[in-house]
Amino acid sequence: MKNYLALGFALSCVMGALAGPVAAQDKTQDKTIVFATEAAYPPFNLLTSDGKIVGFDVDIAMAACEKMKRTCAFVQQDWDGIVAGLQTRRYDAIFSSMGITEERKKQLLFTDPYYRPSAAFVGTSDVKVDFKDPALGGATVGAVPGIYECYVKKAYPKAKLTVYPNSDALYLDLTSGRIDLAFNGMVAITNSFLKSDDGKGFALVGEPVRDAGCLGEGAGVAMRKDDVALKEALDKAFKDMRADGTYKAINDKYFTFDIYE
Numbered sequence: 001m002k003n004y005l006a007l008g009f010a011l012s013c014v015m016g017a018l019a020g021p022v023a024a025q026d027k028t029q030d031k032t033i034v035f036a037t038e039a040a041y042p043p044f045n046l047l048t049s050d051g052k053i054v055g056f057d058v059d060i061a062m063a064a065c066e067k068m069k070r071t072c073a074f075v076q077q078d079w080d081g082i083v084a085g086l087q088t089r090r091y092d093a094i095f096s097s098m099g100i101t102e103e104r105k106k107q108l109l110f111t112d113p114y115y116r117p118s119a120a121f122v123g124t125s126d127v128k129v130d131f132k133d134p135a136l137g138g139a140t141v142g143a144v145p146g147i148y149e150c151y152v153k154k155a156y157p158k159a160k161l162t163v164y165p166n167s168d169a170l171y172l173d174l175t176s177g178r179i180d181l182a183f184n185g186m187v188a189i190t191n192s193f194l195k196s197d198d199g200k201g202f203a204l205v206g207e208p209v210r211d212a213g214c215l216g217e218g219a220g221v222a223m224r225k226d227d228v229a230l231k232e233a234l235d236k237a238f239k240d241m242r243a244d245g246t247y248k249a250i251n252d253k254y255f256t257f258d259i260y261e
Contacts, residue, residue, distance in 0.1 A: 033070055033230070035061055035095035035221075036077040036085060043191060043254045044097040047076065056259075059250045060114055061095045061221075064237035067246075083108070086224060093223040093230065100220045109225045111234045113218025115259040118186040119148055121205040122193065127180050131206050134158040139180040142170045148183050150214035171198060181205060190256055208257065 037045040037057060045055040053074045065072035074095070077085050082094055086108075099117070100110045121129070121141070130137030135158035142162045143149045149163050162179060164170040167188060174182040175198050184193075186208055193199045209215070221234055241247040242260070251259055 030071075033065065033072045033093070034091040035072060035074050035093050036082055036091040037074055037094070037096040038079045038082065039074075039076040039096075040079070041097055043187070056115075056250065056254045057095050057097055059253070060238075060241075060247070063241055063246050063250060064234055067237035067240050068233050070233075083222075086222065089224075092227070093221050095221050097219045098222050099216045100218055101216065104222070107225075108222040109227060109231055110220035110222055111231050112238065113220050113260075114238050116210060116218040116261075117147070117215040118208045118210050118257075118259070119151060119183060119215060120186050120189055120208045121181045121183050122189050122202055123174070123181040123205045124201060125203055127205060129181065129205055135160075136181070140178075141181040141183055142173055142179040143183040144170055147215050148185070151209060151211050152183050154211070154214055155209075167193075174202070186257060187255065187259070191254075 037053060037055075039045050039047045039053050039055075041055075043055055045053065045057045048054055053076060058074060061072060061074070075091055077091070079096075082096065082098075085091060086094055094108075097115075098104070098110075100113060104110070123129070123139075127139060128137060129139045134156050136156050138160075140160045140162070141152060141156070142164055143152050144164055144167055149161070152159060152161050162173070164173070167184060170182050170184065171193055173179050182189075189204065194202060194204075221231075223230055238247070241250075247260065248258075
């Protein structure tokens with residue numbers, strides 16, 4: 001009898017030990033994933049007048065969470081403190097159009113890009129441009145500092161380039177005829193300038209540009225280095241969304257071009 005009791009006690013201990021990790025895993029799966037966003041970068045992330053966080057990033061995130069069968073939520077966090085908030089575990093990940101860079105990868109774990117930056121030239125329909133010529137066939141071009149200036153100098157080193165402090169100054173010289181072309185982000189051009197009164201009579205010139213060297217490899221979800229399981233789950237969800245049309249439906253709600261390809 002004692003042997004049976006001892007065996008029963010031993011089995012109960014083993015079963016309890018095995019159940020412990022399973023229970024912990026189930027609890028983890030039930031936990032709401034909290035994403036942080038700046039909510040100040042339309043149409044990717046923004047606050048509505050009633051304080052709701054919306055935008056492309058939010059729609060992509062919630063669709064990914066549906067694929068993962070997880071509950072998710074967003075909190076607003078100013079950009080200056082967004083990485084610090086992640087590292088102090090105020091939220092689980094940053095889903096805020098954060099560009100993936102080598103410097104950021106030193107302290108953060110990123111998903112694969114869920115969209116990739118693109119840029120384009122914009123001008124009047126009659127502007128003459130030779131994109132095979134390092135001088136752009138003599139066309140004058142303007143860009144803002146940083147990634148867009150980088151690309152023009154790299155691809156067209158002999159072009160007559162003027163660098164402007166901001167997009168407003170860039171478009172002012174374009175619409176007044178002081179430059180033939182403006183080079184800027186595709187989203188900024190198509191969702192803002194071309195839809196404005198100032199943009200009437202202007203159109204994209206040439207093909208959209210993607211250049212990882214200057215424009216970056218893309219926007220990813222950032223998380224702590226040890227959150228490998230979350231990264232892998234999000235990467236799979238993004239891949240599934242691309243395959244089944246979910247991504248395209250969200251893309252077409254915000255953009256007239258494929259922001260991923």
